[in-house]
Amino acid sequence: MTRWLTTSSTRWMLALAIMAAAGQAADAPMRAGAFAARIELTGPIGPAAAEYVDDSLQRADRDGASVIVLQMDTPGGLSDSMRQIIASILAARQPVLGYVAPGGARAASAGTYILYACQIAAMAPATHLGAATPVPLGGASPLPLGNEPASSGTAAKPSPDAETNKVLNDAIASIRSLAQLNGRNADWAEEAVRGAATLTADEAMQKHVIDLVVGDVPALLARADGRHVRVAGNEIVLHSAGLPIRDYAPNWRTHLLDIVTHPTIAYLLLLAGMYGLVLEAFHPGVLLPGIAGAICLLVGLYALQLLPVNYAGLALMVLGVGLIVAEALAPSVGAIGIGGVIAFVLGSIMLFSTGVPGYAVNLGVIGGIAFSATVLLVLLLRLVRRSRRTRLFHGDTQMQQVTGELMQAVNAGGEAWARVGGEQWRVRCESALPAGARVRVIGRDGLLLRVVQA
Numbered sequence: 371m372t373r374w375l376t377t378s379s380t381r382w383m384l385a386l387a388i389m390a391a392a393g394q395a396a397d398a399p400m401r402a403g404a405f406a407a408r409i410e411l412t413g414p415i416g417p418a419a420a421e422y423v424d425d426s427l428q429r430a431d432r433d434g435a436s437v438i439v440l441q442m443d444t445p446g447g448l449s450d451s452m453r454q455i456i457a458s459i460l461a462a463r464q465p466v467l468g469y470v471a472p473g474g475a476r477a478a479s480a481g482t483y484i485l486y487a488c489q490i491a492a493m494a495p496a497t498h499l500g501a502a503t504p505v506p507l508g509g510a511s512p513l514p515l516g517n518e519p520a521s522s523g524t525a526a527k528p529s530p531d532a533e534t535n536k537v538l539n540d541a542i543a544s545i546r547s548l549a550q551l552n553g554r555n556a557d558w559a560e561e562a563v564r565g566a567a568t569l570t571a572d573e574a575m576q577k578h579v580i581d582l583v584v585g586d587v588p589a590l591l592a593r594a595d596g597r598h599v600r601v602a603g604n605e606i607v608l609h610s611a612g613l614p615i616r617d618y619a620p621n622w623r624t625h626l627l628d629i630v631t632h633p634t635i636a637y638l639l640l641l642a643g644m645y646g647l648v649l650e651a652f653h654p655g656v657l658l659p660g661i662a663g664a665i666c667l668l669v670g671l672y673a674l675q676l677l678p679v680n681y682a683g684l685a686l687m688v689l690g691v692g693l694i695v696a697e698a699l700a701p702s703v704g705a706i707g708i709g710g711v712i713a714f715v716l717g718s719i720m721l722f723s724t725g726v727p728g729y730a731v732n733l734g735v736i737g738g739i740a741f742s743a744t745v746l747l748v749l750l751l752r753l754v755r756r757s758r759r760t761r762l763f764h765g766d767t768q769m770q771q772v773t774g775e776l777m778q779a780v781n782a783g784g785e786a787w788a789r790v791g792g793e794q795w796r797v798r799c800e801s802a803l804p805a806g807a808r809v810r811v812i813g814r815d816g817l818l819l820r821v822v823q824a
Contacts, residue, residue: 404609404613406587406613406614407437408439408617409423410441414447415451415484416451419444427466430618431464433616437464439615440466440468444476444478456487460487467590468488470571473495479501486545488552496570499569500566503541581597582594587615591613595610635673637735640667640687643670646659648695677722683722688717690712690714719733773790774810776788782799784798795819797811
């Protein structure tokens with residue numbers, strides 16, 4: 371009897387082992403090619419960043435990624451690009467794990483909205499998020515920034531500017547809807563928009579703004595394993611522990627778009643285009659300045675349509691360049707040129723909205739170009755002053771300063787041919803001179819020049 375029990379137990383344990391092995395074997399093909407895709411969103415959020423995230427999400431889907439880690443370190447950026455990224459995240463067929471990293475990184479302004487859109491929100495230690503108040507173009511701050519959070523469903527405080535109220539209310543509704551979608555603190559989300567509130571990683575965890583505080587991506591995947599999230603309307607369970615990580619770097623087109631849409635580069639392209647066309651107008655037929663200028667201007671204008679442009683600043687820049695060119699064509703005492711430099715500098719500073727993080731022209735570049743324009747203006751004024759002090763020559767007076775060379779010998783009081791100023795003239799000399807002698811014009815009688823030995 372004891373032997374039968376022992377044999378039965380052994381068989382039962384063996385059966386369980388076979389069933390477990392069969393389950394693992396069935397699960398192995400599904401997990402064999404599984405991986406976690408990592409997309410690194412760093413720097414200002416603009417058209418290049420939005421295109422990069424959207425393209426990477428699609429590539430990860432085609433490659434069969436199980437989960438996607440969106441690692442962020444951003445000061446914010448343009449609202450249109452932010453909304454494009456959020457739409458891509460919500461449309462993704464894989465869960466997106468938002469992760470603010472490495473230590474010292476931030477998900478400020480637009481980054482806060484994006485983190486709220488992710489199914490899992492995580493932060494590394496010594497990171498922060500918040501300050502999500504929308505800023506209008508021009509860097510002004512007319513939006514109501516009360517520190518007290520409003521209750522759900524309440525409108526912003528009345529403002530004399532209805533447009534700014536609309537923008538604020540739209541931003542609050544947007545971030546509250548994302549918070550409710552993923553079950554996070556919607557009241558603090560509204561406070562981040564209304565009052566520019568910020569939180570550290572630990573504070574965000576305590577207030578249920580994020581889900582995890584982890585030190586690296588493998589730890590994030592391990593801690594997220596087994597959690598229930600909603601993806602494309604369906605609730606799924608994450609199986610992310612131990613997944614290999616595959617990085618999705620920006621492609622060449624994204625790099626090019628990122629360079630072109632950098633405010634300083636767009637600014638330089640715009641200037642190069644303007645001055646190239648001006649040089650071509652001064653020297654028609656040279657072609658190179660005109661062609662290069664036209665290309666730079668077109669690329670610069672393309673960048674401008676993707677950036678937060680202050681058109682008053684652009685108009686001041688064009689006015690400044692026009693006044694500097696006018697000073698070169700019709701020199702004055704310098705008032706026109708100085709006014710042009712001032713208008714150019716003011717327009718350059720105003721060109722891009724300094725209120726949008728990461729979208730401002732480098733002041734050093736503006737100062738360098740303004741200094742160069744001022745130096746050229748001073749040199750031009752000096753040349754103009756020197757030319758006005760120079761004695762003017764015209765007609766017979768100008769001819770008296772010209773020297774030439776006798777083409778044949780001449781007798782005293784006789785006439786001969788000479789080459790004067792690149793032309794052949796009939797000359798008369800009071801002294802005999804051999805052919806090849808240098809002569810100087812002292813007068814003119816019609817088409818006959820009177821010369822003496824030079």
